[in-house]
Amino acid sequence: MALTKALMAEKLFEELGLNKREAxxxxxxxxxxxxxxxxxxxSVKLSGFGNFDLRDKSTRPGRNPKTGEEIPITARRVVxxxxxQKLKARVEAYAGTNT
Amino acid sequence: MTERVSKTxxxxxxxxxxxxxxxxxxxxxxNCFIEEIGSALSKGERVDFPGFGSFSVSHRAERKGRNPQTxxxxxxxxxxxxVFKAGKDLKSRVKExx
Numbered sequence: 001m002a003l004t005k006a007l008m009a010e011k012l013f014e015e016l017g018l019n020k021r022e023a024x025x026x027x028x029x030x031x032x033x034x035x036x037x038x039x040x041x042x043s044v045k046l047s048g049f050g051n052f053d054l055r056d057k058s059t060r061p062g063r064n065p066k067t068g069e070e071i072p073i074t075a076r077r078v079v080x081x082x083x084x085q086k087l088k089a090r091v092e093a094y095a096g097t098n099t
Numbered sequence: 100m101t102e103r104v105s106k107t108x109x110x111x112x113x114x115x116x117x118x119x120x121x122x123x124x125x126x127x128x129x130n131c132f133i134e135e136i137g138s139a140l141s142k143g144e145r146v147d148f149p150g151f152g153s154f155s156v157s158h159r160a161e162r163k164g165r166n167p168q169t170x171x172x173x174x175x176x177x178x179x180x181x182v183f184k185a186g187k188d189l190k191s192r193v194k195e196x197x
Contacts, residue, residue: 003139081183
């Protein structure tokens with residue numbers, strides 16, 4: 001089963017004894033703080049997990065796949081994630097594949 | 100754009116906007132997050148956080164690589180790798196920052 005915000009809150013309740021309201025709040029706060037750092041142009045480095053980095057992309061030509069009409073893709077900033085060694089090693093070891 | 104927020108700084112910020120009294124507790128919570136996401140991914144499960152993004156596992160086929168130092172050809176074995184895809188809200192909030 002996929003891990004969701006609700007399940008994450010449940011884990012905080014089970015593992016750390018936070019009450020359900022607190023747990024839900026902390027899950028939201030965590031994502032909000034990471035998001036607002038990235039929004040303000042800061043990259044986020046979570047040791048043992050990975051880095052959320054920002055990349056600036058310049059304008060490039062695009063196309064509407066339905067009509068074939070050419071439309072420029074505007075310059076934008078995007079978020080990339082670079083997994084850390086520890087996370088990479090944990091995932092690498094997974095033998096099966098679901099894709 | 101080069102400012103980098105560490106985990107310690109993140110813990111500080113999260114504590115400041117929460118009702119948590121001890122920074123250590125916030126640190127435990129963040130570690131629990133990291134642990135749970137890693138554990139789900141290590142089982143090949145998807146992790147979905149609407150508004151933030153999703154993490155999943157992607158299979159990488161075996162390929163030939165080269166040791167950049169010696170130029171020696173090596174085989175990179177098939178393996179799985181974690182992937183992150185930013186969600187709608189995160190994307191649109193970051194987009195205009197350029």
